[in-house]
Amino acid sequence: MTIVTRRLEEGHGQPGQHGQHRRGPARGATARVARRAQGSPAAYAFLTVVLLASAFPLWWSFVIGSKDAAAINSGEVSLLPGGNFIENARTVITTLPFWKAFGNSVIVSTVVAVCVVLLSTLAGFAFAKLRFRGREGLLVFVIATMCVPTQLGVVPLFIVMAKLGWIGGLWAVILPAIVSAFGVFWMTQYLRESLPDELVEAARVDGASTLRIFWSVALPAARPGAAMLGLFTFIYTWTNFFWPFIVLEPGNPTLPVALQQLQAAYYVDYSLVLAGVVLAAIPLLIVFVFAGRQLVSGIMQGAVKG
Numbered sequence: 001m002t003i004v005t006r007r008l009e010e011g012h013g014q015p016g017q018h019g020q021h022r023r024g025p026a027r028g029a030t031a032r033v034a035r036r037a038q039g040s041p042a043a044y045a046f047l048t049v050v051l052l053a054s055a056f057p058l059w060w061s062f063v064i065g066s067k068d069a070a071a072i073n074s075g076e077v078s079l080l081p082g083g084n085f086i087e088n089a090r091t092v093i094t095t096l097p098f099w100k101a102f103g104n105s106v107i108v109s110t111v112v113a114v115c116v117v118l119l120s121t122l123a124g125f126a127f128a129k130l131r132f133r134g135r136e137g138l139l140v141f142v143i144a145t146m147c148v149p150t151q152l153g154v155v156p157l158f159i160v161m162a163k164l165g166w167i168g169g170l171w172a173v174i175l176p177a178i179v180s181a182f183g184v185f186w187m188t189q190y191l192r193e194s195l196p197d198e199l200v201e202a203a204r205v206d207g208a209s210t211l212r213i214f215w216s217v218a219l220p221a222a223r224p225g226a227a228m229l230g231l232f233t234f235i236y237t238w239t240n241f242f243w244p245f246i247v248l249e250p251g252n253p254t255l256p257v258a259l260q261q262l263q264a265a266y267y268v269d270y271s272l273v274l275a276g277v278v279l280a281a282i283p284l285l286i287v288f289v290f291a292g293r294q295l296v297s298g299i300m301q302g303a304v305k306g
Contacts, residue, residue: 058281065089065275072270088275092262096276097251101258105238106283108173108254113234115178117226124187125218129200130210139188145181154246161247168249177237183229190225191218231291235284255280 059079064072066085092098126132127139157176158167166172195218203213219226241256248257259276262269 061274061277065278067271069269088271092276096258101253101255105255109234109237111174112177112237113230116180116183116233117230119179120183120187121222121226123184124191125214127188128191142181143185172247173244195221
């Protein structure tokens with residue numbers, strides 16, 4: 001694929017006047033954004049307020065989860081944590097099938113995120129760069145499915161899962177979620193902007209098949225957008241409660257479904273519930289730390305291209 005290699009070298013800043021010319025506007029835009037951010041204390045103040053407001057619910061959950069029921073019922077308001085978080089967390093882990101629910105959440109969220117990224121990128125490449133009859137109408141139909149409330153499909157979906165004998169198993173949670181209309185729309189728009197038509201045509205001239213073009217040209221170009229989609233899908237699947245609560249058994253839950261078991265009929269110990277919420281949020285924070293670089297890269301690349 002000599003032509004594709006030469007085009008990639010020109011477009012990604014390899015030695016040559018053409019590559020330098022194409023990098024110029026992007027570098028200039030990035031430099032202007034950086035200068036504006038450095039010279040605007042109001043922007044930093046606003047971002048600090050947003051950061052504190054976003055982190056406050058998690059901190060408040062930790063504060064409540066570190067106290068006992070007597071301290072909560074006393075009505076005293078304090079932003080300082082108590083000393084019972086380890087004890088409450090131990091109670092949550094021993095009371096619930098915590099590790100089984102944790103493993104189920106890891107399996108479901110990882111498989112769904114990988115499938116959504118792969119299938120959405122494949123469909124987005126087809127809608128963005130392939131020419132076939134009915135392309136625009138089909139894309140509009142896919143986007144229109146996002147307007148249908150999830151609750152309308154619960155009954156027929158449950159019937160299908162029951163016919164297949166999957167009620168109570170993880171496949172009943174995984175398979176309905178492996179394709180996302182939002183993911184298809186997101187990757188279609190991303191590939192339209194980030195993948196030049198010249199690279200696709202050059203790969204065809206070199207004799208590459210459509211799947212080879214997708215794997216060797218489109219997928220690397222879609223990496224930042226795919227990372228963002230994968231992160232958002234993982235978080236949404238990890239925190240999803242509605243469908244897993246309907247289709248899974250109490251002995252084989254995901255984490256949100258397991259935490260629901262901490263609520264009694266007439267009394268709710270909020271210290272235990274919020275301690276469990278904090279435990280369930282810790283893996284998401286770890287994912288954010290490791291995926292943050294790709295997330296910021298995708299946002300910045302989309303901003304520069306826009």
